[in-house]
Amino acid sequence: MKIAITSTGNTPDATMDSRFGRCMYFVIYDTQTGGTEFIPNPNKEALEGAGPASVQLVASKGVEKVISGEFGSKVKAIFDSLKIQLVILNNPNTTIAQIIEKFTAQKN
Amino acid sequence: MKIAIASGKGGTGKTFVATNLFYVAVQDGRHVTLADCDAEEPNVSGFLKGKTIRKKTVSQNLAVIDPEKCVYCGKCRDWCIYNAIICLEEQRKIYVLDDLCHDCGACLVACQAGAISEKERRLGTVTTSVMGSNTVLTEARADVGVYSSVPVIKAALAEAGDPSLLLLDAPPGISCPFIATVAPADFVVLVTEPTPFGLNDLALSVETLEQLEKPFGVVVNRDGLGDNNVYAWLEEKNIPLLMRIPFDKEIARTYSQSRLLAAEDASYKKKFLHLLQKIETLCEK
Numbered sequence: 001m002k003i004a005i006t007s008t009g010n011t012p013d014a015t016m017d018s019r020f021g022r023c024m025y026f027v028i029y030d031t032q033t034g035g036t037e038f039i040p041n042p043n044k045e046a047l048e049g050a051g052p053a054s055v056q057l058v059a060s061k062g063v064e065k066v067i068s069g070e071f072g073s074k075v076k077a078i079f080d081s082l083k084i085q086l087v088i089l090n091n092p093n094t095t096i097a098q099i100i101e102k103f104t105a106q107k108n
Numbered sequence: 109m110k111i112a113i114a115s116g117k118g119g120t121g122k123t124f125v126a127t128n129l130f131y132v133a134v135q136d137g138r139h140v141t142l143a144d145c146d147a148e149e150p151n152v153s154g155f156l157k158g159k160t161i162r163k164k165t166v167s168q169n170l171a172v173i174d175p176e177k178c179v180y181c182g183k184c185r186d187w188c189i190y191n192a193i194i195c196l197e198e199q200r201k202i203y204v205l206d207d208l209c210h211d212c213g214a215c216l217v218a219c220q221a222g223a224i225s226e227k228e229r230r231l232g233t234v235t236t237s238v239m240g241s242n243t244v245l246t247e248a249r250a251d252v253g254v255y256s257s258v259p260v261i262k263a264a265l266a267e268a269g270d271p272s273l274l275l276l277d278a279p280p281g282i283s284c285p286f287i288a289t290v291a292p293a294d295f296v297v298l299v300t301e302p303t304p305f306g307l308n309d310l311a312l313s314v315e316t317l318e319q320l321e322k323p324f325g326v327v328v329n330r331d332g333l334g335d336n337n338v339y340a341w342l343e344e345k346n347i348p349l350l351m352r353i354p355f356d357k358e359i360a361r362t363y364s365q366s367r368l369l370a371a372e373d374a375s376y377k378k379k380f381l382h383l384l385q386k387i388e389t390l391c392e393k
Binding site for chain 2: 049062
């Protein structure tokens with residue numbers, strides 16, 4: 001399964017970005033291979049529609065889950081219809097490595 | 109001449125200043141139109157009553173994509189600069205976000221499959237009323253729940269046209285509805301209150317107007333409330349202070365009862381006329 005995580009930086013030490021549509025980076029984490037891909041968010045400066053454009057990006061990567069701090073009102077229904085689960089984390093200090101670790105621990 | 113009355117912070121007295129300016133301009137024998145462009149909460153009609161002569165419905169077209177005809181090429185999405193279309197080629201899914209659609213028609217041109225049509229969506233109304241022979245009131249009123257009131261404001265501006273004096277009661281804030289209202293203005297009156305909130309939002313409005321290269325001046329309402337920081341700030345930035353209106357229970361009472369201060373108090377009639385003349389002088393410079 002692929003998971004998208006919003007990140008403030010392009011390393012696993014970076015903390016999660018609490019915004020979805022305008023985050024700095026998207027991390028695409030593959031739970032099967034353990035591989036991570038950091039993608040700079042091309043929509044972070046979008047005048048309008050950063051959320052939907054970011055849905056386009058993560059959905060086209062084939063993710064089944066998105067982890068962020070906050071999702072805007074325009075994107076929730078679309079994620080629902082695509083059967084992509086949204087996970088909201090309240091602690092903005094969590095690092096990408098910690099989030100990935102949590103998922104690996106849950107699986108084993 | 110077009111004068112917009114705006115503010116960063118809401119509730120500082122835009123409509124108070126706009127309606128009183130309108131009143132003194134009418135009394136001075138001017139041909140004047142007051143356009144209420146605060147389309148999300150128009151309230152000029154609470155103070156000034158005219159005879160309605162026209163009511164227009166404002167609507168826009170929205171793109172509708174037929175998933176049966178769609179070939180999921182993604183062209184319409186690539187052409188949409190407003191990010192209103194999501195197209196997932198692999199999953200064969202397509203979405204239009206109605207709130208983001210600006211009725212530009214680019215997707216209709218982009219689509220080679222004939223999958224896109226349009227439907228109409230109502231956005232609000234523009235009402236025109238007359239008070240006597242030389243005075244017109246135009247009101248932009250967006251429907252509840254409409255994402256952007258800008259098309260309604262633009263329709264009201266078109267309806268108001270180019271009278272010899274046009275007063276524009278602007279919406280609060282500095283986002284698109286504010287920009288749409290001040291865009292045609294020759295001068296912008298920023299109404300603020302001497303509080304930290306008022307000053308913070310005034311600074312944002314000033315920054316925006318400087319980028320738009322609009323001449324402007326400031327009216328401080330409820331003078332005596334809060335602190336004096338706004339005055340030092342105006343001096344430092346070399347921004348003209350056009351008028352100070354004191355924090356006065358009687359003024360508040362008059363306004364809360366939908367009455368016009370300038371119509372009841374000769375000294376304020378003089379002060380608002382003086383404000384109008386001051387603006388005109390600044391415009392001529």
